Amino acid sequence: MRQPKLSSRSVVFSASLIGSRELIAELGGEPETIARAAGVPAYAFETPDVYIDAECLIDYLELAAEACDCPEFGLLHGSRLPMGIFGRIWLLMRDAESVFAALQCFVKYYGLFTDMGVFRFEPAGDGQWLHYALQPLGRHGHRQVINASLAVVCLFIRENIQARWQPSRVALRQSAVANDSFTEFFGRRPEFGSASDALFIENSILDRTLGRGALRGLSKQSALAYSQHEGPIVLTEVKSILTVLLPYKECSIRTVAETLRLSERTLQRRLENLGTNFSAVADSVRADLAWHHVTSSRLRLAQIADMLGYQTQSAFGRAFQRWHGTSPRVARKNAFGSSG
DSSP states (O other), X not given: OOOOOTTSXXXXXXXXXXXXXXHHHHTTOOHHHHHHHHTOOGGGGTOTTSEEEHHHHHHHHHHHHHHXXXXXXXXXXXXXXXXXXXXHHHHHHHTOSBHHHHHHHHHHHGGGTBXXXXXXXXXXXXXXXXXXXXXXXXXXXXXXXXXXXXXXXXXXXXXXXXTTOOOSEEEESXXXXXXXXXXXXXXXXXXXXXXXXXXXXXXXXXXXXXXXXXXXXXXXXXXHHHHHHOHHHHHXXXXXXXXXXXXXXXXXXXXXXXXXXXXXXXXXXXXXXXXXXXXXXXXXXXXXXXXXXXXHOOOOHHHHHHHTTOSSHHHHHHHHHXXXXXOHHHHHHHHHSSOO
16 A cells, blocks of 8 residues: 655545534534634535545544543544445445454555554454554644544444444553543443553454355355446446545556456456446546545645655646646636635
8 A cells, every 4th residue: 555655644534524513512512613723624524525634633523522521522423433434445344254354454444544543453362452553643632533443443343243342451542531431432441541542352253253254255246247247337346446546555457356356357358348448447537536636625736646646746737637628726726716
């Protein structure tokens, strides 16, 4: 996976905001005021599939916790997020044969959703520690986004395996809170002041089957048979995969073919039968993403160029001109009424 340049700001999908305004209002806060203070653009609440500055999200959650006097705000927000916000990552998790396989998929592809942090497993005794490490971001702290991220993992296990599941150990770097909210959420008191932020998940849970892996073969055969008769479906699938992978990865035909469980030759042949090829499809998806981010987000043009795999902003500008007959700056000015 391509690692972001140090000069690039971290981003996260705006879907991570889903439900936050309602939660703030329930707790007596003013969501619009908090969003403005954190620099979260208003359109991000209405458009779940655009990238926003990750630091704005981190500040937003911290300011919300402070304004609502709710130290467990991140836990509440994370536990309310629908797993569907992770898109194809969620589909791959649901198709995994075990909880461990599903969480390994989540760890591996989490960078497609955001590059602000990473998960990693550490085997220990009769289970695994699942650690979360955040980049040094946040102007008002960063506890809430870490807690929300750990809550998402709890949510996955509780929704798919055991509704009342409680991790046997919870490690948090933060100081202890004054109330019992964390103990109530996790089912036990976290080990505050730890060296890392992590959940301990027992092997007895990790080895549990999800009941979906057995459908892999049947699903594959059905999909392949269908796509043989309905060629355009293959094109739709390829575009969908590219839309997710392009922002963070030099996406090759091999990567897409593996995702579809096809050989490279078979995938290329099916695209050729539709009068196109992988390179042309990737170019069209990149063009669509470029237009979407330039006209629907406030990300810097240099950042958009980097996300789409361009070494320089000028190279991105030339490609944008070729695709859309105008420059990125003019397109943004027309969309927002300013030069961006």
